[in-house]
Amino acid sequence: MYSKMLSLRFPKKTANKPVVYSLVKKFDLTFNIMKATIYPREEGFMVMELSGHKTNFQRGIRYLKSLGIQVDSIGQDIRRDDRKCFQCGACTAVCPTGALYVKRPQMEVLFDRDKCSACELCVSACPAKAMEIRFNKALLS
């Protein structure tokens, strides 16, 4: 199961097409719409959580892009719960950006949020479940 929070920006010509319906029907994906707006000049903006099998998910995204919809993944704000983190370092095996790194010689494990790409690999790799995904609620208001 693969799931991501996405923002969709529809150009004027697609705003009235049943694209979400097609996502469900053609690609076997499920969705949860958090916000949907049509702006005065008829472009649309939507925030939704899209879930499904990873390959279907990727095909679905390709379909959206082929319609000229701008798709961005949003809201993945990764935080570390420092009360849960016990400073082992296991997460540094998977972190591709070096946001999680070991300070030597103290062997402290630090988290640099500015370097984090929100790839989420650390979330399941952390034995203490200290890495958490927070949705950026600012986008929904």
Place this chain on the structure above:
Amino acid sequence: MPKASFSRTIEEINKKIRAGKAVVVTAEQMGEIVKKSGPEKAAKEVDVVTTGTFSPMCSSGAFINFGHSKPTTKASKVWLNGVPAYAGLAAVDIYIGATEPTEDDPLNRVHPGQFKYGGGHVIQDLVAGKKVELLATAYGTDCYPNREIKKKVTISDLPYAMLFNPRNAYQNYNCAVNLTNKTIYTYMGVLKPHAGNANFATAGQLSPLLNDPYYRAIGLGTRIFIGGAKGHVVGPGTQHNPRAARGPNGVPLSPAGTIMVMGDMKAMDPRWVAGVSMLGYGCSLAVGIGIPIPVLDADMARFTGVTDEEIFTQIIDYGGDYPKGQAHSLGKVSYAELKSGSIRFNGSDVPTVPVSSYVRALEIANILKGWIERGEFLLTQPVEGLPSVERAE
């Protein structure tokens, strides 16, 4: 006639501790002291060296007695927060193992499984004072007629809760790599293909048994720091193997000794007993253990003065050799190299990843140091030593 070399007894050390005069240092500090002054002088200066380790340790669990119900019950199956406990002991006695997952856990059906909750988490929740759901079923007897108990309990409702770990504090452990072409998920953490990373799992120079390689001071009855409380070593752990190959300094070059330990969960702190979920592997418990080592003589000063440069372990392929049961060394590395951030392996630099917390290990060694300095913790003479080997002189 040779001059009698310096020595002191545990009784003498305890006398100094009671008087608030004992000199206590951590194993990290002892390394520097011995390097600077040599073991003879260090032995005269230092009375006790404290060690520490904080790491996921499988082979952990707890004996719990949950008290009698009215009417009485002879529980035959018991679950705590949905995690099965072993109930084949007595009417209301159970053992909950750290690696037992929740009964309906999807395990590795979607690989790698997440193993979100298990025995280790139950133990941490109890220690943290949280409510845990206890479900017990029974077949009913004349003396224990009740068939089911379902209630929420906290640790204060339990008449007895003893952390009792059959194998902890491994003396040295492998350095794990993966030589296959896909990522694997192990109890040593995530291992990327083609030796993309090398994971290691002990606190090196701070690790208890690496500071007492022949178990001169650690044995049945040794009082220790466990889970934030005082507890004891109760004997050799399962898989205790003193016969592993050793370096000239006596330190094993691969996994060797282990200890069985116990401590009262009611006195523990959840900071030092934490449930863990190893991706694709299973649940476990991270346990904090600290052992004070008496500097009985220059020999003990030399042992406790061991540093990361002098402790070695073997690189093992967890992708191919290990699962086949054919683990063999692909090379030897020191803990100094492992802690530096990368090792040379097969002609390239491989990033190293610790899975045991050095920061927490040092914190434990310092807490124990404080306890001893304040006279709150006395050293013990083991009642029985751990099986050891003759020393190569």
